[in-house]
Amino acid sequence: GPKVLQIPSHQIIDMGQMVTLNCDPVSNHLYFYWYKQILGQxxxxxxxxxxxxVMEKSKLFKDQFSVERPDGSYFTLKIQPTALEDSAVYFCASSLEGGQNTLYFGAGTRLSVL
Amino acid sequence: GDSVTQTEGLVTVTEGLPVKLNCTYQTTYLTIAFFWYVQYLNEAPQVLLKSSTDNKRTEHQGFHATLHKSSSSFHLQKSSAQLSDSALYYCALSRTNTGKLTFGDGTVLTVKP
Incomplete structure (x- = not known):
């Protein structure tokens, strides 16, 4: 099936630094998403x-977070500055359409903030 | 807001026996779609089933589920579990025009010989 690639698979960073998580979505998809999963949740x-x-964001999408997809390249999630509670696995997804269309996920980037 | 409940965190079944993973939901929206996603170890979650039609059975790869709006459920079933079915299974709800999914906590299915 369609593949979404996330780079890197694991990122370790010191608290307060900036981090950018990269996602290469399915080539013809138009909608892009980020999900967060804390261990065990x-x-x-x-x-x-x-x-x-941005069409919709949750309470978890703090002011330190931003997303962009410049010129059809990677869809990125930037966190600046990072905090300890940002440690989690971040999943990127894309879909061809909105509504109730199927989302295709990447394997996730595990972010560890020290 | 919306919520999805998967009552079992862990289900263990013997190969060849039937398996059922429970999923119930709460939402105030009438137009909704449901998904089952499966995630194998170190891989991306991938869609297994999708349904938005009440009382219609949906099947894929030997799994089936029926959306029952009367009981707010979308349980996943398989008549004969295989070792390769061992994975993490998520039930998810979609109800907006933006594609946002609300996930349950997930159920780890372990199929033993």
Whole structure:
């Protein structure tokens, strides 16, 4: 099936530094998402993105978070500055359409903030 | 807001026997879609089943589920579990025009010989 790639698979960073998580979505998809999963807890929606804009974001999407997809390249999640509670696995997803379309997920990036 | 409940965190079944993973939900929206995602170790979650039609059975790869709006359920079943079915299974709900999914906590299915 369609593949979403996430780079890197694991990132270790010191608290207060900036981190950028990269996602290469399915090539013809138009909608992009980030989900956060703390160890042992459920996957939780962070944000979705369409046509260069954030459409919806959750309470977890703090002011230190930002997303962009410049010129059709990677869809990125930037955290600046990072905090200890940002340690989690971040999953990227994409879909061809919005609504109730199927989301295709990457394998996740494990972020460890020390 | 919306919520999805998967009552079992861990299910263990013997190969060849039937398996059922429970999923119930709460939402105030009428137009909703449901998904089962499966995640194998160190891999991406991938869609297993999808349904938005009440009382219609959906099947894929030997698994089946029926959305029952009357009981707010979308249980996943298989008549004969295989060793390769061992994985983490998520039930998820989608109800907005933005594609946002609300996930349950997930159920780890272990199939033993």
């Amino acid at each position: 459920q996957m939780e929606f962070l944000v979705n993105f369409y046509n260069g804009k």
